[in-house]
Amino acid sequence: MARATRIITGDLWFGEGPRWRAGRLWFSDFGEQAIRSVSPGGDVRTELALAGSRPSGLGWTPAGELLFVSMDRGQVGRLAADGSVHTHADLSGLSRWPWNDMVVDKAGRAYVGEFGFDFNADMAARGLPAVVADHPSAQLVCVQPDGAVEIAAADMHFPNGSVITQDGGTLIVAETLGCRLTAFDIGRDGRLSNRRTWAPLGKRLPDGICLDADGAVWFANPDAPECVRVAEGGKVLEVIETGLPCFACMLGGDDGRDLFMLTASWGAPGVAPTKGRIVTARVEAPHAGWP
Numbered sequence: 001m002a003r004a005t006r007i008i009t010g011d012l013w014f015g016e017g018p019r020w021r022a023g024r025l026w027f028s029d030f031g032e033q034a035i036r037s038v039s040p041g042g043d044v045r046t047e048l049a050l051a052g053s054r055p056s057g058l059g060w061t062p063a064g065e066l067l068f069v070s071m072d073r074g075q076v077g078r079l080a081a082d083g084s085v086h087t088h089a090d091l092s093g094l095s096r097w098p099w100n101d102m103v104v105d106k107a108g109r110a111y112v113g114e115f116g117f118d119f120n121a122d123m124a125a126r127g128l129p130a131v132v133a134d135h136p137s138a139q140l141v142c143v144q145p146d147g148a149v150e151i152a153a154a155d156m157h158f159p160n161g162s163v164i165t166q167d168g169g170t171l172i173v174a175e176t177l178g179c180r181l182t183a184f185d186i187g188r189d190g191r192l193s194n195r196r197t198w199a200p201l202g203k204r205l206p207d208g209i210c211l212d213a214d215g216a217v218w219f220a221n222p223d224a225p226e227c228v229r230v231a232e233g234g235k236v237l238e239v240i241e242t243g244l245p246c247f248a249c250m251l252g253g254d255d256g257r258d259l260f261m262l263t264a265s266w267g268a269p270g271v272a273p274t275k276g277r278i279v280t281a282r283v284e285a286p287h288a289g290w291p
Contacts, residue, residue, distance in 0.1 A: 003240050003281050009042045010277040015262035016208065017058045017101060019291050020252025025260050025278070027248070028055035028068070035068060038278060040253065048079055057112060059104025059291055061145070067110055071098040076110060076143055089143045094151070097138075101208065103162040103171070103291050108145035109190045111152060111171060113159025114138045128223065132177050132205070140173065142190045152192050153184065161209035161248065163217065164290040172198050174206035174219060181206060181217060181230070199234040208248025208262070212285035218259060220246035227261045242279050256286030
């Protein structure tokens with residue numbers, strides 16, 4: 001029997017980077033160029049407006065400062081406790097393409113992925129199947145707590161949603177155009193090693209992901225109206241129908257068992273989605289790890 005879902009809000013354009021914090025689901029809204037949050041009851045508010053650049057991945061430092069990816073500026077920004085906004089790290093010299101999702105670990109170290117090419121232009125010119133079959137590779141970078149940046153992994157196939165396991169020892173990255181989840185061991189200095197396929201996903205495209213206490217990963221599929229739970233090795237454990245294509249997901253709520261799924265409808269190829277919504281479902285295994 002299909003798992004029950006409910007829509008908690010339709011008051012967003014295109015939500016990404018959902019994170020549960022202090023009783024609310026925080027997310028980036030590309031269309032609004034703002035970081036917003038929503039309560040389980042559907043109360044939406046704007047936390048930070050970012051005129052001129054889309055926000056993407058979100059995370060918090062140990063001091064409680066918000067880190068956010070500024071896609072079009074090629075920066076990781078930092079919202080200080082006093083409300084001032086600062087450049088935490090400049091990534092623009094490493095790539096001229098947009099930067100995307102991010103995970104921040106318990107020490108305040110961040111892993112950020114980039115597009116690697118003009119995704120929207122290629123989508124409009126060639127279509128999704130051709131882009132999946134043939135595309136430039138991209139980079140994943142590590143931003144240290146002091147803002148120092150270094151390349152963590154090259155030859156990535158559109159690195160997207162990322163999680164860090166509860167023990168802090170493994171990074172799992174969604175390679176959207178590689179149709180797989182890829183894992184790395186994390187060293188004490190944040191450097192990555194032992195790259196391996198954590199789960200092959202067939203023809204499914206993983207976008208945003210989150211980790212549960214059973215060690216399974218939920219991933220959003222932007223090419224279908226579904227959020228999928230998968231075990232290491234690739235076994236599909238559950239599929240939840242989301243009504244619209246699903247771009248991101250996050251476990252949260254008071255007990256970590258509310259699965260929030262951010263959905264939207266695509267327009268013409270390469271055009272930003274139309275107004276989206278957030279769908280939620282109750283699941284058995286609670287949230288684990290980071291984010």
